[in-house]
Amino acid sequence: xxxxxxxxxxxxxxxxxxxxxxxxxxxxxxxxxxxxxxxxxxxxxxxxxxxxxxxxxxxxxxxxxxxxxxxxxxxxxxxxxxxxxxxxxxxxxxxxxxxxxxxxxxxxxxxxxxxxxxxxxxxxxxxxxxxxxxxxxxxxxxxxxxxxxxxxxxxxxxxxxxxxxxxxxxxxxxxxxxxxxxxxxxxxxxxxxxxxxxxxxxxxxxxxxxxxxxxxxxxxxxxxxxxxxxxxxxxxxxxxxxxxxxxxxxxxxxxxxxxxxxxxxxxxxxxxxxxxxxxxxxxxxxxxxxxxxxxxxxxxxxxxxxxxxxxxxxxxxxxxxxxxxxxxxxxxxxxxxxxxxxxxxxxxxxxxxxxxxxxxxxxxxxxxxxxxxxxxxxxxxxxxxxxxxxxxxxxxxxxxxxxxxxxxxxxxxxxxxxxxxxxxxxxxxxxxxxxxxxxxxxxxxxxxxxxxxxxxxxxxxxxxxxxxxxxxxxxx
Amino acid sequence: xxxxxxxxxxxxxxxxxxxxxxxxxxxxxxxxxxxxxxxxxxxxxxxxxxxxxxxxxxxxxxxxxxxxxxxxxxxxxxxxxxxxxxxxxxxxxxxxxxxxxxxxxxxxxxxxxxxxxxxxxxxxxxxxxxxxxxxxxxxxxxxxxxxxxxxxxxxxxxxxxxxxxxxxxxxxxxxxxxxxxxxxxxxxxxxxxxxxxxxxxxx
Numbered sequence: 304x305x306x307x308x309x310x311x312x313x314x315x316x317x318x319x320x321x322x323x324x325x326x327x328x329x330x331x332x333x334x335x336x337x338x339x340x341x342x343x344x345x346x347x348x349x350x351x352x353x354x355x356x357x358x359x360x361x362x363x364x365x366x367x368x369x370x371x372x373x374x375x376x377x378x379x380x381x382x383x384x385x386x387x388x389x390x391x392x393x394x395x396x397x398x399x400x401x402x403x404x405x406x407x408x409x410x411x412x413x414x415x416x417x418x419x420x421x422x423x424x425x426x427x428x429x430x431x432x433x434x435x436x437x438x439x440x441x442x443x444x445x446x447x448x449x450x451x452x453x454x455x456x457x458x459x460x461x462x463x464x465x466x467x468x469x470x471x472x473x474x475x476x477x478x479x480x481x482x483x484x485x486x487x488x489x490x491x492x493x494x495x496x497x498x499x500x501x502x503x504x505x506x507x508x509x510x511x512x513x514x515x516x517x518x519x520x521x522x523x524x525x526x527x528x529x530x531x532x533x534x535x536x537x538x539x540x541x542x543x544x545x546x547x548x549x550x551x552x553x554x555x556x557x558x559x560x561x562x563x564x565x566x567x568x569x570x571x572x573x574x575x576x577x578x579x580x581x582x583x584x585x586x587x588x589x590x591x592x593x594x595x596x597x598x599x600x601x602x603x604x605x606x607x608x609x610x611x612x613x614x615x616x617x618x619x620x621x622x623x624x625x626x627x628x629x630x631x632x633x634x635x636x637x638x639x640x641x642x643x644x645x646x647x648x649x650x651x652x653x654x655x656x657x658x659x660x661x662x663x664x665x666x667x668x669x670x671x672x673x674x675x676x677x678x679x680x681x682x683x684x685x686x687x688x689x690x691x692x693x694x695x696x697x698x699x700x701x702x703x704x705x706x707x708x709x710x711x712x713x714x715x716x717x718x719x720x721x722x723x724x725x726x727x728x729x730x731x732x733x734x735x736x737x738x739x740x741x742x743x744x745x746x747x748x749x750x751x752x753x754x755x756x757x758x759x760x761x762x763x764x765x766x767x768x769x770x771x772x773x774x775x776x777x778x779x
Numbered sequence: 780x781x782x783x784x785x786x787x788x789x790x791x792x793x794x795x796x797x798x799x800x801x802x803x804x805x806x807x808x809x810x811x812x813x814x815x816x817x818x819x820x821x822x823x824x825x826x827x828x829x830x831x832x833x834x835x836x837x838x839x840x841x842x843x844x845x846x847x848x849x850x851x852x853x854x855x856x857x858x859x860x861x862x863x864x865x866x867x868x869x870x871x872x873x874x875x876x877x878x879x880x881x882x883x884x885x886x887x888x889x890x891x892x893x894x895x896x897x898x899x900x901x902x903x904x905x906x907x908x909x910x911x912x913x914x915x916x917x918x919x920x921x922x923x924x925x926x927x928x929x930x931x932x933x934x935x936x937x938x939x940x941x942x943x944x945x946x947x948x949x950x951x952x953x954x955x956x957x958x959x960x961x962x963x964x965x966x967x968x969x970x971x972x973x974x975x976x977x978x979x980x981x982x
Contacts, residue, residue, distance in 0.1 A: 334953055338950075354807040364800075369800075371790040374786075374790070389782075392782045392785055493957050493959070495952055496959060507871070508875060521936065524937070532948050533949045533960035533961050534963075540905075552790070562931060563931045564804070566931075577825075578888075580947055581962060582940075582942035583905075583939075584936070584940040589939045592898060593904070593905055616793075
């Protein structure tokens with residue numbers, strides 16, 4: 304049984320636990336430090352980077368602002384090339400479609416290309432419930448799956464694991480599900496990669512069905528694009544007889560030519576490489592080459608809800624590069640699990656509330672999991688203004704509690720402030736009291752203590768501006 | 780209501796009052812290296828692949844050297860004579876026993892050190908250049924373009940494509956790049972320049 308994010312606590316509680324894990328913080332600091340330096344070097348090589356970002360954002364906006372027509376066009380292009388197109392309102396719809404295809408072919412196992420969307424819908428668990436084994440073939444996904452663990456990063460789901468932990472997981476678990484790890488396996492990354500190669504090859508060679516996502520889907524031509532590094536994607540997209548690709552409706556790119564800026568932005572933002580080792584592009588069924596039965600599942604699962612949010616819809620431009628995670632001071636310290644979702648980090652802090660809607664304690668905590676420093680916006684290859692969306696979502700969370708019988712402490716505090724600021728005399732009295740009180744105390748009393756758990760109160764000035772003005776008449 | 784109609788309806792309601800831009804977005808032009816072939820070779824080598832530039836009449840010898848005694852599978856239509864196994868529709872398991880593959884390419888991209896296969900004549904079906912552990916790819920100098928934009932403009936989206944930038948690699952362990960996971964662990968690129976006295980680009 305695989306682990307699940309269901310029932311995760313709100314961000315502050317989860318973060319507190321993760322912050323106490325010094326191994327995790329060490330692993331994360333090393334990994335994000337490495338990738339930040341690589342990305343910075345790769346981006347610095349491209350003088351036209353800012354115009355590329357503008358073009359990338361414009362391409363995705365053009366698709367999103369015309370999404371109904373683009374989707375109909377994509378469907379027509381795919382169908383004309385022999386693919387079967389399915390539409391899925393939600394996770395349950397999508398999972399049922401994949402299960403039906405597997406059943407039609409008596410498949411008791413499928414090989415999987417790493418895909419965020421199939422994690423989002425819990426496809427592996429849905430297949431497992433039907434007695435169909437889903438084998439993750441990306442190295443990091445394999446580490447997570449064998450370790451009964453949860454992904455903690457969009458690009459490198461096992462970023463929280465170091466090489467010694469990975470060696471231990473392979474050694475202990477590979478034999479249970481197929482070819483065992485070789486005797487005397489060391490924690491040399493090359494040896495670990497070799498063990499994964501041997502373990503998965505037998506699965507690639509015998510599987511009849513594969514499930515993938517897609518990085519891009521070109522409406523004009525019906526071309527799907529999968530960007531990867533290891534070759535596990537190529538194996539899955541080429542060797543089995545049946546291929547099902549689950550594609551979020553926001554993955555549409557209007558025309559073939561408009562792939563250009565996105566293909567230049569993604570690898571440098573993601574792994575800090577000029578180009579990722581392998582990109583596969585295919586259009587429907589290719590006679591005599593690769594899967595001869597091709598299904599594409601177009602998935603909503605909250606994307607239309609996000610699309611309806613005027614400020615938040617820009618989050619659907621996301622190309623899942625994970626640059627925002629790697630530069631985020633909060634993510635670097637808490638890791639991905641604290642966000643309680645397959646989409647962690649700054650993009651997760653906006654995407655989850657946008658896809659699901661605000662209203663439950665865990666989701667509502669995410670827009671606050673940020674210092675609003677803006678590093679994510681600067682790193683984003685499609686210019687998603689994450690801080691602005693966070694602020695807007697915070698307002699939505701607050702608005703959602705307007706009718707509460709018992710106001711939240713922040714709301715009570717704001718009402719009190721509003722009462723104080725409403726009359727000059729009240730303000731003057733409050734200034735005298737608070738100036739004195741905070742010079743004596745560094746922590747707030749009562750329920751407000753939660754606020755000072757992680758912060759020092761600022762030292763107030765000896766004299767308020769109004770008192771100074773009264774005393775000097777503004778003359779200094 | 781069908782899922783299709785329901786989703787399209789939700790999209791239309793979400794976009795009420797939004798005007799779409801009907802004009803495709805032009806991408807900024809990319810790199811324009813002076814020494815196209817030198818740049819390509821440097822970038823390919825950066826991925827820990829090998830890359831050499833040879834005159835057309837030296838190609839068979841260069842392939843022989845790269846093979847180092849291995850017997851390759853050879854797709855139909857390869858422009859250079861190579862002894863090896865023909866593609867007769869071998870299964871994936873049969874291809875797994877093959878040591879190497881020699882293919883041509885549709886084009887090369889200098890800025891990113893990328894080879895693009897569109898699996899036309901001389902390149903074979905996709906499994907051929909995937910399952911064997913050593914891939915030797917021969918690309919003509921006149922097939923090398925400057926950047927991704929130039930490649931997108933030339934490529935035919937109707938054809939399947941595999942963009943290859945170095946050997947198979949992963950950064951999944953501590954974000955440290957390691958070569959060699961599922962795809963070919965060795966990539967040898969041979970760039971062919973015409974012989975000085977010949978008008979034929981193949982010689």
